[in-house]
Amino acid sequence: MSSLTELLNIKHPIIIAPMFLVSNTKMVIEGMKAGVAGCIPALNYRTTDELREAIKELKADKVEGGSFGFNLIVNKSNVKYKEQLKVLCEEGVDFIITSLGSPEETINEAHEAGIKVFCDVTDLKFAQKVESLNADALIAVNNQAGGHRGNFSPKDLITELNENCKLPVISAGGVGNKSQLQEMLSYGAVGVSVGSPFIASIESGVNQDYKQACVDYGSDDIIMTKRISGTPCTVINTPYVQKIGTEETWIEKILNKNRKLKKWVKMIRFSMGMRATKNAAMKATYKTVWVAGPSIEYTTSIKPISEIVDSFV
CATH class of the missing domain: 3.20.20.70 (Aldolase class I)
Structure with a gap:
């Protein structure tokens, strides 16, 4: 091999x-x-x-x-x-x-x-x-x-x-x-x-805040959220992520049970989540949704x- x-x-x-x-x-x-x-x-x-x-x-x-x-x-x-x-x-x-x-x-x-x-x-x-x-x-x-x-x-x-x-x-x-x-x-x-x-x-290609977050946070700060793409995704557990929660909204849960609407709900959630992630990665914003994995534990600078x-x- x-x-x-x-x-x-x-x-x-x-x-x-x-x-x-x-x-x-x-x-x-x-x-x-x-x-x-x-x-x-x-x-x-x-x-x-x-x-x-x-x-x-x-x-x-x-x-x-x-x-x-x-x-x-x-x-x-x-x-x-x-x-x-x-x-x-x-x-x-x-x-x-x-x-x-x-x-x-x-x-x-x-x-x-x-x-x-x-x-x-x-x-x-x-x-x-x-x-x-x-x-x-x-x-x-x-x-x-x-x-x-x-x-x-x-x-x-x-x-x-x-x-x-x-x-x-x-x-x-x-x-x-x-x-x-x-x-x-x-x-x-x-x-x-x-x-x-x-x-x-x-x-x-991301801003200093995102980079510094990977230094300041560790493996225990990585959680799963469905609020980005509708599919579980790992992010840093910032105060903003804690504020908005990690689960789908009640209306998304209801709509996701409808086979015809499920695809469209997921597409909308994906679009909204990607926009939030892009803003957090590129701009100064309190809406910090930073994708990362537990291996940032060893990032020290x-x-x-x-x-x-x-x-x-």
Whole structure:
């Protein structure tokens, strides 16, 4: 089975995970210089022209021992999906990570363009499905991940996938320092996808308040909320989050029981939640909804990407 360093021709078995609003080309370029891979959500770009320019910038600054890719939401909620996939294939990237839907079309088109596809999975059933579609690796999203996390512990998920699948397993979640990275490798992961520790980087695209929150708060301050996307998501338990609560409103609960209305309620909640998250990440506001995972426990200061990578390797 190929290691992540072999799959992506990188020096260290780490992907800087794609994070909504946080990830940008500066982070990925510095990550590549440090010998790891970096990934950006395609949805961080408002237009496909902006996405195309980002790819060109990354290709121009790519160095030996580094690699870059993009994350695609592959279900109907992403109306830009098909044009984003087209741009990625036309311009050429090293890898694509798929989330929230069937990756079949992405795998087929990406492979024609010579691009590897790694798929987010949270259980064995979906892992076997994407293996049958010829994915190149599994991103095993465990219950320690930030954002929309899985239900199984890192050890249980990695072990089950390795016992039942032939694809390389990349662990996502629960890595905040070097010993935790080594722990994931000891369970049988070929590498790790690490997000939250990189939020408090000098190069990340969010404001100082968000970065400092990742320093000031720890793992005990991470809670689950349904108030962002309608699906449980991990956030920092700020006073504002405590004020608005973490559950759906009573009217959302009623409407969610209606099969015809459920989809629209979720779309509205997602839109409202994303707007609140964007405002908290980019502007000075008391409405602080900051997405992060428990691995911020080991974030002690705001540092350059290069120093954060050094702390893992």
